[in-house]
Amino acid sequence: MSIIEFRNTSKHFGPLKVLDGVDLSIEAGEVVVLVGPSGSGKSTLLRCINGLETITGGDLVVDGLSVTGGSRQLREIRQEAGMVFQQFNLFPQLTALENVAFGPAKVRGQSKAKARETALDLLEKVGLRDKAGHYPSELSGGQQQRVAIARALAVKPKVMLFDEPTSALDPELKQEVLNVMHALAEEGMTMVVVTHEMAFAKQVGTRLIFMEHGHIAVDGNPREVIDTPPNDRMRDFLQHV
Amino acid sequence: MDTDWSVVVDSLPQLLEGAETTIYITIVGLIGGLALGTLAGMMRAYGGRILNAIAFAYIELIRGTPIVVQVMFLYFALPVLANIRIDPMSAAILAIIVNAGAYIAEIVRGAFLSISKGLTEAGLAIGLPHWKVLYYIVGPLAFRRLIPPLGNQFIVSLKDTSLFIVIGVGELTRTGQEIMAANFRAVEIWTAVAVIYLIMTGTLSLILRITEKRMRIL
Ligand SMILES: Nc1ncnc2c1ncn2[C@@H]1O[C@H](COP(=O)(O)OP(=O)(O)O)[C@@H](O)[C@H]1O
Numbered sequence: 391m392s393i394i395e396f397r398n399t400s401k402h403f404g405p406l407k408v409l410d411g412v413d414l415s416i417e418a419g420e421v422v423v424l425v426g427p428s429g430s431g432k433s434t435l436l437r438c439i440n441g442l443e444t445i446t447g448g449d450l451v452v453d454g455l456s457v458t459g460g461s462r463q464l465r466e467i468r469q470e471a472g473m474v475f476q477q478f479n480l481f482p483q484l485t486a487l488e489n490v491a492f493g494p495a496k497v498r499g500q501s502k503a504k505a506r507e508t509a510l511d512l513l514e515k516v517g518l519r520d521k522a523g524h525y526p527s528e529l530s531g532g533q534q535q536r537v538a539i540a541r542a543l544a545v546k547p548k549v550m551l552f553d554e555p556t557s558a559l560d561p562e563l564k565q566e567v568l569n570v571m572h573a574l575a576e577e578g579m580t581m582v583v584v585t586h587e588m589a590f591a592k593q594v595g596t597r598l599i600f601m602e603h604g605h606i607a608v609d610g611n612p613r614e615v616i617d618t619p620p621n622d623r624m625r626d627f628l629q630h631v
Numbered sequence: 632m633d634t635d636w637s638v639v640v641d642s643l644p645q646l647l648e649g650a651e652t653t654i655y656i657t658i659v660g661l662i663g664g665l666a667l668g669t670l671a672g673m674m675r676a677y678g679g680r681i682l683n684a685i686a687f688a689y690i691e692l693i694r695g696t697p698i699v700v701q702v703m704f705l706y707f708a709l710p711v712l713a714n715i716r717i718d719p720m721s722a723a724i725l726a727i728i729v730n731a732g733a734y735i736a737e738i739v740r741g742a743f744l745s746i747s748k749g750l751t752e753a754g755l756a757i758g759l760p761h762w763k764v765l766y767y768i769v770g771p772l773a774f775r776r777l778i779p780p781l782g783n784q785f786i787v788s789l790k791d792t793s794l795f796i797v798i799g800v801g802e803l804t805r806t807g808q809e810i811m812a813a814n815f816r817a818v819e820i821w822t823a824v825a826v827i828y829l830i831m832t833g834t835l836s837l838i839l840r841i842t843e844k845r846m847r848i849l
Pocket residue numbers: 403406408426427428429430431432433434435
């Protein structure tokens with residue numbers, strides 16, 4: 391069974407149809423790169439997966455659980471599908487370590503000591519063990535985003551959702567975040583990534599989806615569809631990123 | 632003009648007793664006002680349509696009427712309407728609870744809604760229930776922003792207790808009035824009363840400023 395399955399999924403904001411009957415199956419281990427013009431519904435598609443947006447039609451099943459199954463089930467889904475945001479959204483009153491330990495302690499019910507250990511391991515993994523005691527305001531954007539990745543991983547999700555994780559970063563800081571994501575993909579993590587980084591898409595992606603007006607216009611191998619876009623609008627789009 | 636400051640010394644014990652009553656009404660009233668205000672503020676910020684409407688009506692009702700009218704209503708009209716007898720002290724405390732509660736509700740609502748939505752989403756996204764996100768993440772951040780406006784409200788409420796002179800509660804202003812009626816020493820007595828109020832509000836300001844300094848606003 392697919393780990394994420396959109397079944398004729400729709401999302402409206404009032405009269406505005408943002409997802410228009412999307413059918414999409416994502417298998418464990420895939421690294422799906424989601425691209426498309428601004429406003430085409432990429433963020434919405436991603437946020438429907440972990441229920442930050444409520445779908446208004448069809449169904450969406452994550453790891454066997456429907457997003458329409460009530461708040462308890464939604465929390466289970468969210469523990470299986472971690473999210474990384476464009477604006478990092480680290481908890482400013484907590485240190486890097488506390489940010490990462492927060493999920494294991496408060497969601498997974500780990501003891502303080504165990505959660506701390508989990509957090510230190512993950513900070514090590516994203517190369518920031520030495521920044522454990524720093525507050526978000528004392529870290530660069532790239533470092534904050536790596537902590538945010540560690541925070542999401544700490545809950546032990548099966549899938550990671552990234553919404554333009556490098557768009558808020560200065561060019562010289564993007565790579566350190568992309569490297570962490572690359573390493574994660576190599577470990578076999580299932581990932582859905584909204585990004586404009588075409589080099590990353592080609593190198594790390596196993597599948598590329600081009601969205602347009604709330605539906606999937608192109609779905610294929612990243613290298614093939616980027617090098618020879620099967621549709622004019624995608625060609626246009628690629629010329630502008 | 633001849634003044635005789637020794638009358639202040641003579642009436643000091645009585646004035647301090649009045650001040651004590653003022654402090655008592657303020658503290659008990661504000662504890663209740665904080666509880667009520669937090670509840671109403673959360674209803675405004677996160678309640679569904681009905682809870683929101685109830686809180687909104689309460690806040691508008693209180694903010695749109697003078698506190699003197701509110702306490703008169705509690706003391707004189709409520710017994711007639713609902714057949715509940717209420718002593719002046721309880722009416723005074725209740726008036727502070729209900730009045731401060733409305734202003735605190737707006738302060739609480741504003742502080743919670745000023746915290747970036749992204750932080751709430753980040754908390755939800757790791758699988759926390761909404762109340763835990765509010766309790767662990769948004770609450771502590773909002774609390775820091777709450778302190779300055781809350782401090783203002785505390786000082787306003789403390790001074791508002793002087794209006795309870797209208798229902799005869801023996802707080803500081805009423806006490807001053809009574810002493811003055813007996814010895815006609817207006818300058819000395821009202822100066823003393825004002826100074827005691829200043830000491831109380833000054834102490835409150837100081838405590839708030841220290842608390843504020845100890846907490847980084849994030
Ligand atoms: N909360 C919302 N309320 C109303 N409209 C929204 C909301 N979120 C997104 N939209 C609209 O939905 C469309 C798709 O948005 P989004 O998924 O963010 O696109 P993308 O991430 O591809 O830029 C846009 O037209 C946007 O204005």
